[in-house]
Amino acid sequence: MTMTFTLAPEPEDGARETGRLLFAGPVDFVKGVTTMAALPPADRVEVCFAGRSNVGKSSLINALTTRKNLARASNTPGRTQEINFFDLGESRYLVDLPGYGFAEAPVAIVRKWQELLKAYLAGRQTLRRAFVLIDTRHGVKSVDDEIMGLLDRSAVTFQVVMTKADKVNLATREANIAQVMQALQKHPAAYPEIIVTSSEKGEGVETLRAVIATLE
Numbered sequence: 001m002t003m004t005f006t007l008a009p010e011p012e013d014g015a016r017e018t019g020r021l022l023f024a025g026p027v028d029f030v031k032g033v034t035t036m037a038a039l040p041p042a043d044r045v046e047v048c049f050a051g052r053s054n055v056g057k058s059s060l061i062n063a064l065t066t067r068k069n070l071a072r073a074s075n076t077p078g079r080t081q082e083i084n085f086f087d088l089g090e091s092r093y094l095v096d097l098p099g100y101g102f103a104e105a106p107v108a109i110v111r112k113w114q115e116l117l118k119a120y121l122a123g124r125q126t127l128r129r130a131f132v133l134i135d136t137r138h139g140v141k142s143v144d145d146e147i148m149g150l151l152d153r154s155a156v157t158f159q160v161v162m163t164k165a166d167k168v169n170l171a172t173r174e175a176n177i178a179q180v181m182q183a184l185q186k187h188p189a190a191y192p193e194i195i196v197t198s199s200e201k202g203e204g205v206e207t208l209r210a211v212i213a214t215l216e
Contacts, residue, residue, distance in 0.1 A: 158189055180194060
């Protein structure tokens with residue numbers, strides 16, 4: 001059956017306010033982990049962010065939380081080497097996964113990250129949704145397809161968040177959104193709404209906050 005993918009609508013006022021309040025409250029770094037044994041207790045709803053290196057993941061997390069340096073933004077691909085957990089109040093974990101693809105790290109280290117990522121995605125019962133970040137300038141690349149395939153196999157619902165939407169003209173933006181929608185057809189775990197964002201301009205940030213805040 002062919003799935004129909006659409007752009008996420010603007011949140012309703014109630015959901016928008018719920019999202020605003022959640023992210024206006026305490027957001028604290030909990031810990032960075034490199035082994036499954038070190039994960040914090042699975043005692044609350046959890047969402048994770050995955051994206052290839054330099055997709056703008058740290059910048060988006062900083063924009064969501066209105067903290068400039070909560071997630072360390074860097075121009076060096078593969079800088080994030082741990083699964084980083086952040087408290088969103090007392091009701092949510094926001095989880096920043098290691099960037100994948102083009103990591104400037106030894107092959108053995110990259111393999112270790114990949115194994116940890118697979119174990120986390122397959123074994124975290126409180127994980128409600130993964131947000132897969134796709135650069136609006138480029139659309140879906142092969143490394144993105146790999147992570148989405150892993151999410152399919154792990155039976156983790158994922159939602160595409162397109163980043164850096166302000167960096168392209170309207171024609172390129174529309175073409176690459178269409179390319180992403182087409183690529184998602186083969187991924188059964190994909191959520192049918194795509195969120196288009198710009199960390200610099202604030203586009204889509206309220207929508208993403210509302211989605212995170214209303215997951216149960």
